[in-house]
Amino acid sequence: MINLVTNQKSAFTDEMYSICTVQDSLDYLYSLESIALDTETEGFDPHTDAIISLQLGNNDIQYVIDISTVDIQLYKELIETRLILMQNAKFDLKFLFKHNIIPKDIYDTFLAERVLSTGIDNIRKSLGALVFKYCNVSLDKSIVNVIGTEGLSTRVIQYAADDVKYLHQIQKEQLIKLKELGLQKTISLDNKYVFVLAYIEYCGMYLNSTKWKAKCLEDKQNMQNIKNQLDKYILDNPTDYKEFIDNQYNMFEEGFSTKINWNSEKQVIPLMEKLGVNVEIKDKKTGIIKKSIDQKILRPQINIHSLVSLYIKYKGYQKEVSTYGENWFEYINSKTKRIHTNYTQIMNTGRLSSGQKGNKKKGISQKPNMQNVPSEDRTRNCFTAMPKNKLIVCDYSGQEQIVLANKSLDKDLLKFYKKGLGDMHSFVASKIFPELAELPLDEIKKNHKEKRQIAKGAGFAINYGGTGITIAENLSISLEKGEEVYKAYFKAFPGLANYFKKEKEKAVKLGYVQFNEISYRKSFIPFFEEFKTLHNELYGTDNFWDIYKLEKSKHSDYFKTELSPKVRKYFKKKGDIERTSLNYPIQGTSADITKLAGIYVFKYLKENNLLFKVLMPNVVHDELHLECSEDIASEMAVVLKDCMEKAGEKFCKTIALKADPCITDYWTH
DNA sequence: ATCTGTAGCGCC
DNA sequence: AAAGGGCGCTACAGAT
Numbered sequence: 001m002i003n004l005v006t007n008q009k010s011a012f013t014d015e016m017y018s019i020c021t022v023q024d025s026l027d028y029l030y031s032l033e034s035i036a037l038d039t040e041t042e043g044f045d046p047h048t049d050a051i052i053s054l055q056l057g058n059n060d061i062q063y064v065i066d067i068s069t070v071d072i073q074l075y076k077e078l079i080e081t082r083l084i085l086m087q088n089a090k091f092d093l094k095f096l097f098k099h100n101i102i103p104k105d106i107y108d109t110f111l112a113e114r115v116l117s118t119g120i121d122n123i124r125k126s127l128g129a130l131v132f133k134y135c136n137v138s139l140d141k142s143i144v145n146v147i148g149t150e151g152l153s154t155r156v157i158q159y160a161a162d163d164v165k166y167l168h169q170i171q172k173e174q175l176i177k178l179k180e181l182g183l184q185k186t187i188s189l190d191n192k193y194v195f196v197l198a199y200i201e202y203c204g205m206y207l208n209s210t211k212w213k214a215k216c217l218e219d220k221q222n223m224q225n226i227k228n229q230l231d232k233y234i235l236d237n238p239t240d241y242k243e244f245i246d247n248q249y250n251m252f253e254e255g256f257s258t259k260i261n262w263n264s265e266k267q268v269i270p271l272m273e274k275l276g277v278n279v280e281i282k283d284k285k286t287g288i289i290k291k292s293i294d295q296k297i298l299r300p301q302i303n304i305h306s307l308v309s310l311y312i313k314y315k316g317y318q319k320e321v322s323t324y325g326e327n328w329f330e331y332i333n334s335k336t337k338r339i340h341t342n343y344t345q346i347m348n349t350g351r352l353s354s355g356q357k358g359n360k361k362k363g364i365s366q367k368p369n370m371q372n373v374p375s376e377d378r379t380r381n382c383f384t385a386m387p388k389n390k391l392i393v394c395d396y397s398g399q400e401q402i403v404l405a406n407k408s409l410d411k412d413l414l415k416f417y418k419k420g421l422g423d424m425h426s427f428v429a430s431k432i433f434p435e436l437a438e439l440p441l442d443e444i445k446k447n448h449k450e451k452r453q454i455a456k457g458a459g460f461a462i463n464y465g466g467t468g469i470t471i472a473e474n475l476s477i478s479l480e481k482g483e484e485v486y487k488a489y490f491k492a493f494p495g496l497a498n499y500f501k502k503e504k505e506k507a508v509k510l511g512y513v514q515f516n517e518i519s520y521r522k523s524f525i526p527f528f529e530e531f532k533t534l535h536n537e538l539y540g541t542d543n544f545w546d547i548y549k550l551e552k553s554k555h556s557d558y559f560k561t562e563l564s565p566k567v568r569k570y571f572k573k574k575g576d577i578e579r580t581s582l583n584y585p586i587q588g589t590s591a592d593i594t595k596l597a598g599i600y601v602f603k604y605l606k607e608n609n610l611l612f613k614v615l616m617p618n619v620v621h622d623e624l625h626l627e628c629s630e631d632i633a634s635e636m637a638v639v640l641k642d643c644m645e646k647a648g649e650k651f652c653k654t655i656a657l658k659a660d661p662c663i664t665d666y667w668t669h
Numbered sequence: 670a671t672c673t674g675t676a677g678c679g680c681c
Numbered sequence: 682a683a684a685g686g687g688c689g690c691t692a693c694a695g696a697t
Binding site: 261263264265266267287318319322323327344347348349351352353354355356357366368369371372460461462463464465466467468469470471473474564567568569570571572574575576579580582583584586587588591621 | 682683684685686687688689690691692693694
Binding site: 670671672673674675676677678679680681 | 686687688689690691692693694695696697
């Protein structure tokens, strides 16, 4: 049953709905423990677009409230004292924030579906998909496109009511599944965190246009300068490089010009080959040898020719100009003068991502990725606090390493952290290389840089599932040496080896990776059924391996076209699962910690009436930002540090996770 | 002209 | 048997 609440009754006469008063709606809604909520808005920007209607209700009764004539504040207390059910709450929350309405609790059907299917990309999570899946009803979502032009027409009212009608039933079904899979704590965390993320998006981050303009100009000039040098080299050596020179007289630039588009790898590869650079590399996905000129290949060959380093420099400036250049002015909100990006709350690892593709037809503006802004000062310093404000930037020190130490409980790792001081990479080096065992870490850092570098690369690679081969490739050392380092690493940290082994076995057996026993977040292996089928073929009752050996010895076609690819596929998938089992719990637990820290901060701001006074401009995996007036900055720095460390304590019970805040005018450490 | 896939590279 | 995780944006290249 649809009820319309409006102060312009004469405009609404359809029999499909009844008209009722604000008081009527409140009388009913106050009797509910949980209320489904949705909004229809003029657009996507809470700072410039108005709410057209607010819908509240449940499966029985839906109230469509005409916000152009009814004061939304009449519903503030109701919304702030009930459990609110929403689909993709982050969107509506920002519009509620605009009206200073902060719900008490949220259950987000979209996030719940994401929690239930983390790791599996092809599960549809739109409201339409969920209504169909859980209620077996098909909604007509095409109406969404006419809301802007039609306003509250009859069909828009019907559509708007449908958006809240089914949420309770979806919730009920999801809760059963969440319980079955042990994911109640995960969704609880994310239902709380959605406030934080909505708040961060709402606040946005200030970009100083004057500074940014200066940076853009400098980058452009540098890029042009390097490009000229590249071109000049080719043109100065016309006999050597004639295939790269355009023989047509260029009437605008006087003289010949190069044919090379320096942004095209395809065009630069032949040049690099001519210079004597080895551009061949094995493709990671396909295993096929291909030609590539990325930095990983070029850097070690930088001495072959001066053009190699020039080209690397060019690519660097090109990246700055294209990705972090003048396009950023379009990201600045006309009303707030700040950059309000979009975050996706639950990726496969439980991490956030940032950014959004634009779509002019749908009126969606592009948003920047605020998590990969170059970390050099000249770029980050353009992101500032507003005048009279301060930024507080706080990150966890060694978050993932500490999480790993706490999860693996390797006794040597624990000892290192408990003593609390020294250089981690030197410590690893002292464990890998017997000749360094007795030396103080300071001395290793100072006098054994090469070995320390190997230890650093090895530790990083191994913690993400790399092996001796990866170590060898990364550090340009022999395969044997790589294997040696790999073995030495696990010999030095047997607890780590044991932990990795158990994690791998669990994932291969269960088909999902559980990150920790605090949030219980899980990521499901999308190809697990396929893997199991393969496993059964190889290790089931048939004597697969006898046949395999026989056919292999005969070099038969059957071996080459059937057996060998099958075995390769099986071990590839097994390796994929195993690496996931190592990496996701570390990344995902770290993400959980940062999320919980945000929840604590938001709670503090809410309880101390500091929302919209103390802003949260950004979050970058292990780093949280606050922005506030100077007079309370040092107080807020302590709050931020405490919240982050308190969140750390929940997940890291053996080795504490530290956070160090920095009060600053710019985004820096 | 517009779409899609890929290479490359920015961050943690 | 394979052999370093997660993400998003920009450019090019090829297809339609």
